[in-house]
Amino acid sequence: MTSPIHNFSEIGKLKTVLLKRPGHEIENFTPDMMPRLLFDDIPYLPKAQEEHDYFANTLRDNGVEVLYLEKLAAEALDAGGAELKDKFLEQMLTESGYATGATHDALKEYLASMNNQDMVNKIMEGIRKNEIDFVPTDLQSMAEDGDYEFYMDPMPNLYFTRDPSACIGEGLSINHMTFAARQRESLFNQIIIEHHPRFANQGVHVWRDRNHSTRIEGGDELVLNDHVMAIGVSQRTSADAIEDIARNLFKDSNYDTVIAISIPHNHAMMHLDTVFTMINYDQFTVHPGILGEGGHIDTYTLTPGQGEGEIHIQHKTDLKETLKDALHLDDLDLIPTGNGDPIIAGREQWNDGSNTLAIAPGVVVTYNRNYVSNELLRQHGLKVLEVISSELSRGRGGPRCMSCPIVREDLTK
Ligand SMILES: NC(=O)NCCC[C@H](N)C(=O)O
Structure with missing residues (x-):
């Protein structure tokens, strides 16, 4: 081989x-x-x-x-199907500071609705708070970084x-x-x-x-x-x-x-x-x-x-x-x-x-x-x-x- x-x-x-x-x-x-x-x-x-x-x-x-x-990553996700997309998103969200909770759920729904290439690009670009119609209610978002513009930082x-x-x-x-x-x-x-x-x-x-x-x-x-x-x-x-x-x-x-x-x-x-x-x-x-x-x-x-x-x-x-x-x-x-x-x-x-x-x-x-x-x-x-x-x-x-x-x-x- x-x-x-x-x-x-x-x-x-x-x-x-x-x-x-x-x-x-x-x-x-x-x-x-x-x-x-x-x-x-x-x-x-x-x-x-x-x-x-x-x-x-x-x-x-x-x-x-x-x-x-960026292209290979989307193609890899295409090859792995829905199960891989879900696993990848969970891992990426966990490593971005959202293992569970309402913000995790909102981000996951937002990203999962995209095709793989758009999702990969979006994760790479970062996610601003004003992109999602969602008001976080967890203590971290309210007390620690309420003014911070991003849910997920750009890379x-x-x-x-x-x-x-x-x-x-x-x-x-x-x-x-x-x-x-x-x-x-x-x-x-x-x-x-x-x-x-x-x-x-x-x-x-x-x-x-x-x-x-x-x-x-x-x-x-x-x-x-x-x-x-x-x-x-x-x-x-x-x-x-x-x-x-x-x-x-x-x-x-x-x-x-x-x-x-x-x-x-x-x-x-x-x-x-x-x-x-x-x-x-x-x-x-x-x-x-x-x-x-x-x-x-x-x-x-x-x-x-x-x-x-x-x-x-x-x-x-x-x-x-x-x-x-x-x-x-x-x-x-x-x-x-x-x-x-x-x-x-x-x-x-x-x-x-x-x-x-x-x-x-x-x-x-x-x-x-x-x-x-x-x-x-x-x-x-x-x-x-x-x-x-x-x-x-x-x-x-x-x-x-x-x-x-x-x-x-x-x-x-
Ligand atoms: N091999 C390299 O030296 N890569 C350059 C990385 C620059 C980047 N801004 C960094 O600080 O990681």
Whole structure:
């Protein structure tokens, strides 16, 4: 059986990718909601959609099949029939704070009356109180958030499809995410994997599901080759989750090495892929801001230990040496974001200058606004496909964050 998921590297020719076209959810909020929703500004939707279509077309023009999360989710619900729709709605309402009660019932009736695509879109966009003809009478609605405009918050971060799940080999992780603003997102990925005809019952391994209290996000999960992963210890991914997924991979897959890389825990560098990406067999982007004195950074190489489920950990502080050892390379090229200039690097990293998406070895998609980093990549021999980025960048994610590779060709060397 050919697996519908096949992703054994960061750089193999990209064949199939999962995107989410930004919808009303990216403008359905006010400035005071931005910190909680993990946004730094409110994008102008028509322009953001134009930019996203440009990104999708750039991928298509390079032979990539583009799948859309919102469409797959509705198709999965169509395939699962009324029973699945009910189960999904119950779960989504519970995770939105309405396990039972009159508000639960009113929201469920409202959503259940829609066809699956409209319902999926509506859940993603958020539900305002003025949309439903219903006056809540429970204490929480009356006493705690009577003035709050929403029953269900929008999910503006959905266009960063990288994070709620991550394809690794012929399986994936479906992630328990860190902040409430994003935790419901991976429910869409779960129903797609379990019920969409393209993925269900095809032997796809779930290396780690979303039913955990420890946290991991796809922006931290880098598939370096067919047996080595790098995973960020970051604001969004905890060390215990890394040990957990490493244990599962060591047990049931060919993965035998997980390099945990400690990065600063802050909003600008929330995931490893905002500061470090693999773009060729021996080339990486690195934001100089993650390197300490003497270029040092804490890395922990996890490999299977002697006993069942045991893990051996080796601590190193030289990123280049760690990567050379794990990838069996004589040398490698770490390309500094913004050419290492502290102002340019800080500015371009903020706008995702390190967040490159490789669509083949040495071929990357980047935001056009990061012109210093882009020029440097070209000087280092890479082919750079620039995409427009005024509005999309306001959500703090770039081309790697906006894409979840599902199928890549295997590497030839
Ligand atoms: N992989 C990534 O770095 N994704 C970008 C996520 C940005 C989003 N506003 C967030 O804070 O989660």
